[in-house]
Amino acid sequence: MKALDDLTFDNRFARLGDAFSTHVLPEPLDKPRLVVASPGAMALLDLDPSVADTPLFAELFGGHKLWAEAEPRAMVYSGHQFGGYSPQLGDGRGLLLGEAYNAAGEHWDLHLKGAGMTPYSRMGDGRAVLRSSIREFLASEALHALGIPSSRALCVIGSDTPVWREKQERGAMLLRLAPSHIRFGHFEYFYYTQKSEQLAQLAEHVLNLHYPECREQPEPYLAMFREIVERNAELIAKWQAYGFCHGVMNTDNMSILGITFDFGPFAFLDDFDAHFICNHSDHEGRYSFSNQVPIGQWNLSALAQALTPFISVDALKETLGLFLPLYQAHYLDLMRRRLGLTTAEEADQKLVERLLQLMQNSGVDYTLFFRRLGDEPAALAVSRLRDDFVDLAGFDAWAKLYTARITRDGDYTEEQRRERMHAVNPLYILRNYLAQNAITAAESGDYSEVRRLHEVLSQPFEVQAGMEQYAQRPPDWGKHLEISCSS
Numbered sequence: 001m002k003a004l005d006d007l008t009f010d011n012r013f014a015r016l017g018d019a020f021s022t023h024v025l026p027e028p029l030d031k032p033r034l035v036v037a038s039p040g041a042m043a044l045l046d047l048d049p050s051v052a053d054t055p056l057f058a059e060l061f062g063g064h065k066l067w068a069e070a071e072p073r074a075m076v077y078s079g080h081q082f083g084g085y086s087p088q089l090g091d092g093r094g095l096l097l098g099e100a101y102n103a104a105g106e107h108w109d110l111h112l113k114g115a116g117m118t119p120y121s122r123m124g125d126g127r128a129v130l131r132s133s134i135r136e137f138l139a140s141e142a143l144h145a146l147g148i149p150s151s152r153a154l155c156v157i158g159s160d161t162p163v164w165r166e167k168q169e170r171g172a173m174l175l176r177l178a179p180s181h182i183r184f185g186h187f188e189y190f191y192y193t194q195k196s197e198q199l200a201q202l203a204e205h206v207l208n209l210h211y212p213e214c215r216e217q218p219e220p221y222l223a224m225f226r227e228i229v230e231r232n233a234e235l236i237a238k239w240q241a242y243g244f245c246h247g248v249m250n251t252d253n254m255s256i257l258g259i260t261f262d263f264g265p266f267a268f269l270d271d272f273d274a275h276f277i278c279n280h281s282d283h284e285g286r287y288s289f290s291n292q293v294p295i296g297q298w299n300l301s302a303l304a305q306a307l308t309p310f311i312s313v314d315a316l317k318e319t320l321g322l323f324l325p326l327y328q329a330h331y332l333d334l335m336r337r338r339l340g341l342t343t344a345e346e347a348d349q350k351l352v353e354r355l356l357q358l359m360q361n362s363g364v365d366y367t368l369f370f371r372r373l374g375d376e377p378a379a380l381a382v383s384r385l386r387d388d389f390v391d392l393a394g395f396d397a398w399a400k401l402y403t404a405r406i407t408r409d410g411d412y413t414e415e416q417r418r419e420r421m422h423a424v425n426p427l428y429i430l431r432n433y434l435a436q437n438a439i440t441a442a443e444s445g446d447y448s449e450v451r452r453l454h455e456v457l458s459q460p461f462e463v464q465a466g467m468e469q470y471a472q473r474p475p476d477w478g479k480h481l482e483i484s485c486s487s
Contacts (some may be wrong), residue, residue: 027116032062090120231258353454433478
């Protein structure tokens with residue numbers, strides 16, 4: 001394992017030049033201190049977990065010190081926000097410190113969020129507050145533990161720096177890790193500003209570093225776009241299967257790698273509600289839970305437009321047409337697994353759709369239903385779950401179909417079924433009220449709750465002794481919380 005001083009950098013994005021980013025130094029936080037760190041994320045950099053408790057750790061990730069090899073840059077990009085094109089966005093409060101690589105040769109961007117003003121701050125102060133930093137930290141690591149592709153969060157550093165939002169809050173910094181921070185909006189920026197040379201340079205950079213297998217294809221850029229479509233179809237299928245609502249699916253928040261990126265007013269579903277809106281600024285419901293699939297395809301079409309200098313329009317349209325069937329295949333496979341099924345039947349889609357409609361009509365807790373469905377033999381489990389539903393006749397009809405389907409599914413023991421279902425149906429998810437409880441404690445200087453919640457969420461499928469309070473339905477005040485973009 002490495003000490004902090006031993007990180008090795010290879011800043012490939014910075015070498016693209018000043019057309020792509022601007023050199024900016026972080027603005028230090030006042031009295032930086034560790035709030036929480038992720039041993040799993042630290043392992044990606046081969047860092048010894050004990051270094052998180054050293055003064056140097058808070059100084060580096062609180063903006064006071066830099067590695068000699070670091071090259072902090074604010075990246076420029078644009079994007080479609082709520083359907084309208086914003087010609088210049090960019091890192092308004094984040095800095096790409098550099099790219100560190102580990103013993104396995106993997107490169108990881110070190111991106112410091114809340115690092116101060118940049119040329120792209122757009123009237124903002126460049127700061128991030130403690131509550132939003134904690135939310136992104138918890139969400140990044142929780143999604144990863146669920147098997148949903150996501151950027152990672154190494155740590156949150158708190159401070160005494162005052163920051164004004166709706167009220168005075170305290171500033172914080174979050175260190176985010178990802179193999180790349182390139183977004184759909186990077187391509188859009190160079191396309192719409194007609195900077196063809198830089199657009200080609202960016203496309204070559206992404207192809208060579210992140211999709212090298214596509215170079216061997218007859219049309220490398222088309223192969224790369226198809227891979228991006230496939231990754232996003234699988235990603236959004238996982239969001240939908242696990243009840244994750246992103247909240248702000250602007251194209252500048254879409255990763256070129258098909259990972260969950262830029263957490264803002266996100267939420268996991270409590271009661272199942274297909275039309276749930278987690279962002280209180282989303283008055284039209286553009287980014288509601290049920291809209292995430294069509295918006296994902298819309299965003300890919302926006303990226304496709306920026307790739308027209310390299311790929312024919314017909315080929316792009318044909319590839320975009322793959323998104324929905326790919327999504328449906330991934331989603332149905334995940335839902336079969338959540339129901340404990342190991343084989344495929346044509347009627348499975350109707351079985352899933354009917355269940356979700358019943359859950360919607362009755363306000364059934366989405367996560368706990370699937371977990372409890374695997375706790376006991378199928379017939380007994382559905383009989384115990386019956387009281388959660390309003391339409392008893394409708395549920396009885398569904399339960400009859402489900403138990404018959406389980407009987408046909410295969411020759412395995414109930415214990416095997418239970419183990420299989422518990423491996424894909426979490427007991428613990430990041431409910432908004434749990435995050436809020438941790439934030440409230442942290443804002444008063446008590447970081448124990450955010451650390452405990454992170455630890456629980458790092459093993460979402462395993463029963464953890466003494467942690468029953470994290471596996472309960474939310475209280476009435478904690479249901480369907482809408483979160484603002486303020487961060």
